[in-house]
Amino acid sequence: MKKTNSIWTHIRRSPYQSLAAVLTMFLTFLLGGIFLLTTSTSFAILRFFESKPQLTVFFTAKAGQAEADVLKDTLNATGKVSSTKYVSKEDALGIYKEQNKNDPLLLEMVTADILPASLEVTAKDPHYLAELEPIIKGANGVEEVVFQKDVVDTLLAWTNAVRIVGGILALLLGIDSLLIIMTVIGLKIAMKKEEIEILKLIGASPWYIRKPFVIEGGIYGVSGAGAAWVIIMILIAVFRIQIVSFLGSIPIIHLLLSDPFSWITIAASAGFFSIMALTGFILGGLGSLVSLNRYIKL
Amino acid sequence: MIRFDHVSKKFGGSTQALSDITVEIPDGEFVFLIGPTGAGKSTLLKLIIRELVPTEGSIYVDDWNIENLQKQQIHLLRRYVRMVFQDIKLLYDRTIFENVAVGMEVLNKKEQDIEKGVRDVLALVELRDKADQFPAQLSAGELQRVGIARAIVGGPKILLADEPTGNLDPETSEDILEILKEINKLGTTVIVVTHNNTIVDKNKKRTITLRSGKIISDEMKGKYHFAKRTHHDKKHDEKEEKHTHEKD
Numbered sequence: 001m002k003k004t005n006s007i008w009t010h011i012r013r014s015p016y017q018s019l020a021a022v023l024t025m026f027l028t029f030l031l032g033g034i035f036l037l038t039t040s041t042s043f044a045i046l047r048f049f050e051s052k053p054q055l056t057v058f059f060t061a062k063a064g065q066a067e068a069d070v071l072k073d074t075l076n077a078t079g080k081v082s083s084t085k086y087v088s089k090e091d092a093l094g095i096y097k098e099q100n101k102n103d104p105l106l107l108e109m110v111t112a113d114i115l116p117a118s119l120e121v122t123a124k125d126p127h128y129l130a131e132l133e134p135i136i137k138g139a140n141g142v143e144e145v146v147f148q149k150d151v152v153d154t155l156l157a158w159t160n161a162v163r164i165v166g167g168i169l170a171l172l173l174g175i176d177s178l179l180i181i182m183t184v185i186g187l188k189i190a191m192k193k194e195e196i197e198i199l200k201l202i203g204a205s206p207w208y209i210r211k212p213f214v215i216e217g218g219i220y221g222v223s224g225a226g227a228a229w230v231i232i233m234i235l236i237a238v239f240r241i242q243i244v245s246f247l248g249s250i251p252i253i254h255l256l257l258s259d260p261f262s263w264i265t266i267a268a269s270a271g272f273f274s275i276m277a278l279t280g281f282i283l284g285g286l287g288s289l290v291s292l293n294r295y296i297k298l
Numbered sequence: 299m300i301r302f303d304h305v306s307k308k309f310g311g312s313t314q315a316l317s318d319i320t321v322e323i324p325d326g327e328f329v330f331l332i333g334p335t336g337a338g339k340s341t342l343l344k345l346i347i348r349e350l351v352p353t354e355g356s357i358y359v360d361d362w363n364i365e366n367l368q369k370q371q372i373h374l375l376r377r378y379v380r381m382v383f384q385d386i387k388l389l390y391d392r393t394i395f396e397n398v399a400v401g402m403e404v405l406n407k408k409e410q411d412i413e414k415g416v417r418d419v420l421a422l423v424e425l426r427d428k429a430d431q432f433p434a435q436l437s438a439g440e441l442q443r444v445g446i447a448r449a450i451v452g453g454p455k456i457l458l459a460d461e462p463t464g465n466l467d468p469e470t471s472e473d474i475l476e477i478l479k480e481i482n483k484l485g486t487t488v489i490v491v492t493h494n495n496t497i498v499d500k501n502k503k504r505t506i507t508l509r510s511g512k513i514i515s516d517e518m519k520g521k522y523h524f525a526k527r528t529h530h531d532k533k534h535d536e537k538e539e540k541h542t543h544e545k546d
Binding site for chain 1: 326347349370373374375376377378380381383387388389400401403404405406449452
């Protein structure tokens, strides 16, 4: 009997245990996959904000280029600023239009007059920000100073929370999957105890006896991971437009989601599947190996 | 070559299954191992395939010292020394072909070699036409031949047969013995444990007689002549049986 036939027979003869194993794996990988994508996206957002100017100075409605030039000169004189960029009311309107091009209603209501001019300031070192703040706040026409650091800190807090909660859940589900695989394979070992004894007596190597069980555990892992991958891909496809409109300014998200049939999107999806399937195989195979060591002495 | 050097085997520290056994079986020999039930015949075979380890003494199978064998090497010994089991030990959910093929699959042989090897041994044991049947469809004699086929399919150097003719009619027993002799002619050392006096007397092969765990005779053209069981034998059997139950 070919090995593959024998493994398929193992699975087919106890369909409920097999289904329980695949479903547990599916849940683990669904949550694990979503957690992995959420964490990766959070890091992408974080990196995006970190690469942005470290603070933005918003001017009052009446202030404009002249106030910005004075402030720019003052800041450059400190020697602590690496670059500054003036964004006029018209530039701000252009950015706003680009960001909301899919929503004509929002575009109709906004004119350049109601948007503030701003100055994006990048310090040579983040530590200089505290020294620059009083100079900026004391300048003419300044309404508000927004630190990217604040945005980054908030994001970091969220990312850490997601990482901790998601990580703990994924870990618990991973342990649960391992235990389920161990139990299912343990039952199958008990059912095959006589066959294993015979194989040992006719000279089967320990690996020859272990292999079908390890592959069976691996198949449960790959099946569960594959099903989870399909669901995650469907979820991404359904919410793609919303994600792009909300996070499209982040280059990596724009690159991956703007065109679902681009080679880079397909390659990334295939890579994501490979990681999930490989992890599934390792998790399932590991569960089987632990069970084999526990229930049979080779 | 198989060599037992002052080998003893005790179960549970008290039941003496074998006592100070020293014997040598050269390559290519055909040996009958006889003796009353509980004399230690099956124990002796189990020691050769290291299903059991001796309490005292040493066992050598060619260059292997059985007691020093690492766990990872036991399967190599069992490929070299194959056994036909008293209860045959077939896989009842597999066909006859598949049951015999397992004997070669464990050796990691190629599929076409397995196909040819299995067809050849099934022809040798005259079961070619039963290849696609399941064990439940075969008679006791045919099942015994399947057990022999599985044992010889990988070309072992030594073949141990534990009561291969038990529960078989005289004619089928003769057939089984002819197959074993055929295998022996091909160069395989064959050790047959039996209670069948007819086949022992008729074939005039080397015969080792065990009683109460000791060798009481070893004759080159032996006969089935061990005396009827003594009171001591019966007590020994009772002890061993009690021990087996405790183990279960």
